[in-house]
Amino acid sequence: MDVLSLIVSESEDVNELPEPIKAHIQDVTSREYEYRDNSVHVTELLYCLRKAYYRRMARKSGDNLEEGLDKKWYLYRGLIFDELWTGLFPRNQVRITHRIPEGPTIVGRIDFIHDGVLYELKTISNGYAIKDGPKEQHVKQALFYAWVENVKRVRLIYVHLGGVKIYEIDTSRAYEVVKELEERARKLWSAIKTMQPPEREESWECKYCEFREICLGGDSR
Numbered sequence: 001m002d003v004l005s006l007i008v009s010e011s012e013d014v015n016e017l018p019e020p021i022k023a024h025i026q027d028v029t030s031r032e033y034e035y036r037d038n039s040v041h042v043t044e045l046l047y048c049l050r051k052a053y054y055r056r057m058a059r060k061s062g063d064n065l066e067e068g069l070d071k072k073w074y075l076y077r078g079l080i081f082d083e084l085w086t087g088l089f090p091r092n093q094v095r096i097t098h099r100i101p102e103g104p105t106i107v108g109r110i111d112f113i114h115d116g117v118l119y120e121l122k123t124i125s126n127g128y129a130i131k132d133g134p135k136e137q138h139v140k141q142a143l144f145y146a147w148v149e150n151v152k153r154v155r156l157i158y159v160h161l162g163g164v165k166i167y168e169i170d171t172s173r174a175y176e177v178v179k180e181l182e183e184r185a186r187k188l189w190s191a192i193k194t195m196q197p198p199e200r201e202e203s204w205e206c207k208y209c210e211f212r213e214i215c216l217g218g219d220s221r
């Protein structure tokens, strides 16, 4: 039998999934966002600060940045693995707060700590995404957590449907990362207080940035 001749239609569109699954994607991904003026999330500091600023301002003005399901997919798949795996460990979803003197507090959440090792889980499309090694942002996030929580061993676990890749990261220079992120936290905090966007940090991110037009268009800073 020529099974290909039996295909009535085909789609790679997430929006074609059954309603209960789409509702689940909406529900799981909408739990993630919560911003406070005196704290910044570590993940806001790892990518373009200007984008983080615009996101905050959009929330403040009541724009909930309703993104299409296709964009939410990337967040969703990560949250699903987090839910499945981190619950296996007694020390999971460990909340981190790092107060900067006369500055904001950096907050975050460690996936889990097991046998004296801090683990950070990351979901990727396939092994190609890490062909050059772990992502700089992920290494910095894990090292920041390690320093704040005083854990000496760190592992990054990358998960994709074809398998896993596990990197152990040297924590001896974690304090350098902490200082760098403190500096960035101050910058973002000051931008939020003065309502002046930080300077552009142009990179590969711009191509996918939802604020590309207002950032690269109207504002000349």
Ligand code: SF4
Pocket: 048, 049, 050, 051, 054, 200, 201, 202, 203, 205, 206, 207, 209, 210, 211, 212, 215, 216
């Ligand atoms: S377009 Fe680029 S520089 Fe501007 S906010 Fe987005 S990521 Fe940052």
